[in-house]
Amino acid sequence: MKDIPLAKDFANGGVSWWYRQIGLPDRRPALPGPRDYDVAIVGGGYTGLWTAYYLKKADPGLRIAILEKEFAGFGASGRNGGWLSAEFAGSRRRHAKARGRQAMIDLQHAMFRGVDEVIEVTRAEGIDADIHKGGLMHVATNPAQRRRLREEIADLRAWGYGEEDLRLLDRDEQHERVRAAGTLAASYSPHCARIQPAKLAVGLAAVVAALGVDIFENTPVTEIRPRQGGRASALTPRGAVTAEYVIRATEGFTASLTGQHRQWLPMNSSMIVTEPLPAEVWKHLGWSGRELLGDEAHAYIYAQRTADDRIAIGGRGVPYRYGSRTDTRGATQPQTVALLWRMLIKLFPEAADARIQHSWCGVLGVPRDWCSTVHLDHASGLGWAGGYVGSGVTTTNLAGRTLRDLVLRRDTELTTLPWVGRQVRQWEPEPLRWSGVQLIYALFRAADRHENDRGNTTSAYARLANLISGR
Template sequence: MSTAAPGVPTTGDYVNGDVSYWYRDIGLPARRAALPGPRDYDVAIVGGGYTGLWTAYYLKKAQPDLRIAVLEREFAGFGASGRNGGWLSAEFAGSRERHAAARGRQAMIDLQHAMFAAVDEVIDFTRDEGVDADVHKGGLLHVATNPAQDRRLRAELEDLRTWGFAEKDMWLLDPSERERRIRVAGALSATYSPHCARIQPAKLAAGLARVVTGLGVDVFEDTTVTEILPRGHAAHGRAAAVTARGAVTADYVIRATEGFTASIKGQRRQWLPMNSSMIVTEPLPAEVWEEIGWEGRELLGDEAHAYCYAQRTADGRIAIGGRGVPYRYGSRTDVRGATQPQTVDALHAIMATLFPATAGARVQHSWCGVLGVPRDWCSTVDLDHRTGLGWAGGYVGSGVTTTNLAGRTLRDLVLRRDTELTALPWVGRRVRRWEPEPLRWIGVHAIYALFRAADRGERTGPPRTSPYARLAGLISGR
């Protein structure tokens, strides 16, 4: 337990960390057995989050005789898969222009349409496999609350029209419809997309793990992989995932470690572990919901540079998140999900600004987690048949849906199928590594300091994107 941050109303203490509220809601799962010793499989997957579990699921469904192991340091769903904001959205991370440069503009449009379809693919899975994940497909709202944000939101909508978003896929709400859906204080404009659903992340992770083990996949928990070796390595010959409990050899080893990739030997500068934090309120009374609206349970984001993301939970709370302390020196990750009191305070203030009726709402749980960020901020998936090594990740916070697309794509790559999925432009992306320390730490903290300065300036400044944000974009390479 943690004492409340100054200025945040609580009922005494609020839970800080212990993974996430989502697991507090359903209870931590019983641990599965650890790897008992050296083993051999057809496919070994390092990481028991959404990416690893979806990959195992689709491979096993496509070819039931495959021997598949998932190796997880903690328990399946421990990382971002059990800590995220519950946005099953069609948003895809990274520059559309960069993806189009790889295989053409139509390929990027195809990728966007694949993301639309992936939202429904996950929803269909929960129905067909009996996984109750509090799914509600209410769509996604992005709200602008100052003139600079309004200008940016409208420009983004026009740009999306050229990347596969038809009128039916996203549109600008007129003021009456905006207010009917959700009443955000100071809102100037909002866009709406139907391609998004609310989920309870831990319920999806736990249900997916249950289904995967039921198919005959071996999920080993409390098993830390320290190194991943390609085929032809002198000690093993086949591709291998090395643990203190012995090596797992396989035809293919898939790295699905997202924000924890830096913990693998030789991968420290591959993907940067970006920190994101969340709070959840107590259940809000009916009079608060009457003032806010939000009957459609849409997912909600703002147009700030240091943006927030929020959902109305199935049990009548608001869960809201943002970046907090974005990065820890040396690619270190959090300790059991604990977050800083000042971050809790800041998220509560953002919520109360958007919804003044929640100013007195009490925080009941705060937590944080890490997401993977490639140097060019573009997600990637690939498999090298020569080395036997594959990977997927770098979702930059858009992983709930993208992991499903990655799992199906890795299935096709492992099975050597040439499909529409393997032709998508995020397949095979290679980018340079992040800078060594201390440049990495200095750069990331400078980027987010500039974004925060840009947000402050845009609240009262001219109706255009702050030059601080433009500078941050140049430094980040986004």
């Protein structure tokens, strides 16, 4: 990383920049011993917190506990790119097969509303998460990406996106919004807001605790068991927690649970953040609307202009570690930092002299068919939500509201959405799992190189990668 301008206090991992900015929260006490609840939630990220929040709001008398190995918001909830987006993971056609095309359109509209739901709850509860609803802009920087962008917009018209939800920008508006170098085409959707992820996690955890939910930190769960003539249970080194319902909300850390090793693949994603950029640089870049920014590459990037005028940019570095291992407490490889920096200055050459302040990574959950899911089985007492494939900030909120309705046995428009009850086969055993993921991302990188050099259509390498991945 000798050619990368690093700040004197540059840090790699440990925590995300978001926590470095606000400081780590004081840890709550661990589980003191065996306990019994109405609902036990395993995992203290956004999914677990939103589920507890909506359940407690709906029925204040419910006894609810959250069991968290580290601290609430430690995982992807406190490390993500800060996209409160209406984008939903997985194949729309695959979801539509379950309950029809209109059900998938309803799901997309629920995601649109979910963005505003999160904003309204943070306002009502006094959570300051640097939220700014500036929308989402995707840029295409080669002819193949431009063609793919236009095809995606045309396809999304059939899945609930109206002109007011997503549109192609003309050159003047491209330039007015974000001046990313080499942009040949760009789309814009208003259904996205920037957040500071750790502020949302810490604020939401405080609200949930104030409602009377017991949050036990430093409490790893080793196994979740269904009802066996009694109540479901979550096993910890400090004793078992029994409950009418046990909800698994562990996302990328699901493989650590007994019997769940091949359920969801833990995918790693990395980020860097610059020092604050001076006003003269922002004059060149625009970005005054503080839109979220992504590109149309196969090995894509995601970026935001932070509240204090930095650029935070992320993408896949080393996407998967053998045996479903997760990152080493947020540290990311030097070659990944270099890759993200090159992506940064390719899009924003005016920021080439900006020093990099921090790098980190996080882990997200990927089901075998790449489609998010939420489920509750009343017979076993077990439920879960996740597999967000990196699109979880808004989806976790929708999951929390859906799990509320499922636990309370309410038949609502949320419980009929096509991601409810979805179950897929497990991932292949090692070494097939590791070899397959390495091949997929090697093909995606090759596809991007091919398209940058001479491709006018999506590379055959990418089509092969999608076929192997099962997307």
